Amino acid sequence: MSEIILERVFGLQGRILFDTHTGCVKPTENSNWHNVCGNSSVLESAIAALYVEEGSLYFQLNANRWNIASPTLSMKYWHVFDKKSTIFSIEEIQIEFPSWWRDDPCFEQNIPEHDEAEDYLGYIFAVWQNKQLQLALINRWSSESDFKS
Template identity: 40%
Template sequence: MIVFNQILRQQQQVIFDANTGTFSPIDGNKIERSNGNFSEFGEHTFALYVDFGILCFQWNDHRWDMTSSNLVIEYQHDFKMQATMFAVNGLKIEYPAWWKNDPHFDPNLPELDEDEDYFGYIFSVKQNQRLQHNLTVAWG
């Protein structure tokens, strides 16, 4: 059983089916030990989790080993269009940037991406081997 906390809503937990990339609620109020986190965007589901000792990222039913050198994650802002692009090995989405309506946004502070945008967080995990290891230990 893979149990997730929904990002930004720590109290909501779900059970994840890695074969289909779908979630179902946990019955009752029992809090289970989490194996990762997830986010939903439109009709897409995204999850970062540990399964059999491997840190995985999943987009719907596509699954990758986060530690693999074959995994290519892109995360870019178009400041003029106020949009963000997130791509994983050829799959791509574009969406309004998290800072679009923030009059105090400073593009010189990219470290805010991982705090404000789930896909910025995923990109930062891919870039940080120590964080990958720590998540694998914590969720494994």
């Protein structure tokens, strides 16, 4: 079993132990920031995580895992405005969920959005599109992650 410490974002805060083989999580009392090697968020139907392992950046949904820097990785993220929903797809998996802006009366679909700041899967999509950000996260989490259980 390979457990790593992740910081929870987009919802509940704090740290969790994440099993990279199963995608299961459990609480941890470890409060040392230097042990964190990624982040995660609980979605309606999955545990999602972005983390560094052995110098590579991975995105994981439950037990499904992808190297986010792979040149063959296929990822999409878009909104269905009339349904106020968002669709995220990675390889063969597609998830449709309520959009972060669905209850915002001031949201204007023609104005640039803030998906990566409001939606974890929007953040994942932004990371996937930005190779410099991927390298920065690898450097940050590689230097911080000295804990494995």
